[in-house]
Amino acid sequence: MSENILSIQDLNVDFQTEAGVVHAIRGVSFDLKPQEVIGIVGESGSGKSVTSLASIGLLARSATTTGTILIDNQSVTTMSEKELSNLRGTTVAMIFQDPMTSLNPVYTIGWQIVEALRAHQKISKKEARVEAQRLLELVGIPQAEKRLDNYPHEFSGGMRQRAVIAIAMANQPKVILADEPTTALDVTVQAQVLQTLRTALEISKAALVLITHDLGVIAGFADRILVMYAGRVVESGLVDEIFYRPAMPYTHGLLGSIPSIDSVSSVRLRQIPGSPPTMVGTHTGCPFAARCPLRKEICLTEEPELKLVAASTNSSIGSEHRSACHFADEVVEMPVASMFPDSSEDFSEESK
Amino acid sequence: MKTNVTAETDVKEDTDLDSSGMSGESRSQWALARRRFFHDRLAIFGLIIFSLIIIGSIAEIVLNPSGYQDLTGDYNQAPSWHHLFGTTTIGIDLFSACMKGVLQDLQIALIVSVMSVVLGTTVGALAGYYGGKLDTFLMRLVDLILVVPGLAILIVLSNQISGKGNASLYLAFLLGALSWTYIARLVRAEFLSLRERTFVEAARALGADNRRIIFRHLIPNCIGTITVNATLTIAGAILLESTLSFLGLGLVPPEVSLGMLVQQGEEAATTQWWQFAFPASILLLIILSVFFIGDGLQSALDPRKNRARS
DSSP states (O other), rough: OOOOOOOEEEEEEEEEETTTEEEEEEEEEEEEOOOOEEEEOOOOOOOOOOHHHHHHTTTTTTTTEEEEETTTTTEEEOOOHHHHHHHHHTTTTEOOTTTTTTTTTTOOHHHHHHHEEEEEHHHOOHHHHHHHHHHHTTTTTTHHHHHHHGGGGGGHHHHHHHHHHHHHHHOOSEEEEETTTTTTTTTHHHHHHHHHHHHHHHHHHHHEEEEOOOOHHHHTTTTTTEEEETTEEEEEEEEEEEHOOOOOOHHHHHHHHHHTTOTTSSSSOOOOOSSSOOOOOOOOOOGGGGOOTOOHHHHHHOOOEEEEEESSSOOOOTTEEEEEETTHHHHHHHHHTEEEEEHHHHHHHHHH | HHHHHHHHHHHHHHHHHTTTTOOOOOHHHHHHHHHHHHHHHHHHHHHHHHHHHHHHHHHHHHHTTTTOOOSSSSSSSOOOOOTTTOOOOTOHHHHHHEEEEEEHHHHHHHHHHHHHHHHHHHHHHHHHOOOOHHHHHHHHHHHHHHSSSSHHHHHHHHHHHTTTTHHHHHHHHHHHHHHHHHHHHHHHHHHHHHTTHHHHHHHHHTOHHHHIIIIIIIIIHHHOOOOOOHHHHHHHHHHHHHHHHTTTTOOOOTTTTHHHHHHHTTTTTSSSSHHHHHHHHHHHHHHHHHHHHHHHHHHOOGGGGGGGGO
């Protein structure tokens, strides 16, 4: 028995495709403590969403999953479909990216919350409706009683995502998986929805896995960060450590490509050259080697393991700073993103 | 028909503008659909005609239960106040006979329609949702039924049943067994696209099992398609029954159907025009009005029309 609410050990997910076997996830491990917020970042195709779908057994049939996934000390990988149905919604809930499509268009918001409640609890329709109204008020929807009878198309994007959060909270889950919950929303609405999510977490005492490619969202929200690249976790640690002392060139690259409000507009962002490798077949060496400015011989032949960053100051168990880079201890001392070429120079040369 | 349909969409779009008004009141899917339906002139016209025919036939059967087989002694009378549609060669009041035929046809059509909806929705939903081998098996079954020439089967089998006591019931089941395939195909197609939608995944992530997803989430999303095709099946069944009866293969006297009356009247069409014209017009009116109602329902129930503002 562990105290972790979600524990993933050595997760591997392969997809059989016409082009060959795609290794979407390769040896991902992490633990989530109760009430903890963990952020998973990475660019498109790095395996963020597959990790979250795998952890509640929602992957397509073409996927083969190995490794152990424990939610509340129950093994997801060995569960029957019926046991999974009981687990989903009660112990673990999921929030999807696009609130336009994750609500059923032919039912009212109220119906959908009541449905979620009554799928797992033996309560009357009347009680469920009262509870649904309470949930809607909780996520900050005004005139909740009236709004229960609205259809999804009568809600704005932000309100829909709030309703989705209300549905996710309905059965007091212990873990919420949020797959890019704000990506489809306006920036102003994003902040409101994140605030709603925070309130929801405080009230329900749930832990959260927040998947996003927006580092800004993570910075203000997560306790710990996992950086994923090519189906692996390439760096993990507390938020401050990842942001101020990144120990993997890829993380440096991600941080360097965030526009900041005080940067001069003529300065171009530092970008990571190239694109992620295809995940078909097997590769040797570090998956980031081809794009890495610090690449050495060893990077092309040997894939680095996710190991402790020796120079790190934090050593508390479970949230150690780890990095999958042969030169982590040197990289961690470098100024953020300094190893990537400053593209503003190229830009000015071009214009001459 | 085609021109009617376009004219009707124009009318409907106009009315959509008012119905999408900025009032904060929430209207249910059905209320919205009803509103749109009642703004559709052709659909309303169809509904009125259809209702009048039904009311007329029920009233006639209640007031004059044996009118369709009573020999009045007035042979080959032209339409008059006494005999609204005239009389037949053997002296039966044609109005009574027509109304009896209407009820008979509608009874058959309803059975066919219900059978098609139940069978077609079930088969289509299972095939579309589960896919794979089940889908292949069920759809080949559908293909098999579709390629079998339905009329030939009906002609062979109706010889067997036409003598039996409740021939109309047999005929209805036979027609139903042959006409569910269209709904099955349409429902399957809808399921194929619906099952990939995020809300299905979201429902599953909330712990809904397959049965719950199929019956509570997906079938309600197809209700428009199903309703529309149920009405069209009614029209189709009436037509098919009339065809059979016209060929003398459906029902036989003493049962009455519109097709049978058309066939009997056709012999005298040039001299006693009413014997052909009235049953044929009633048949035409029923089928047209059912089509108009179906078209109206189709536009009214399309959930995409509800997203006036999103």
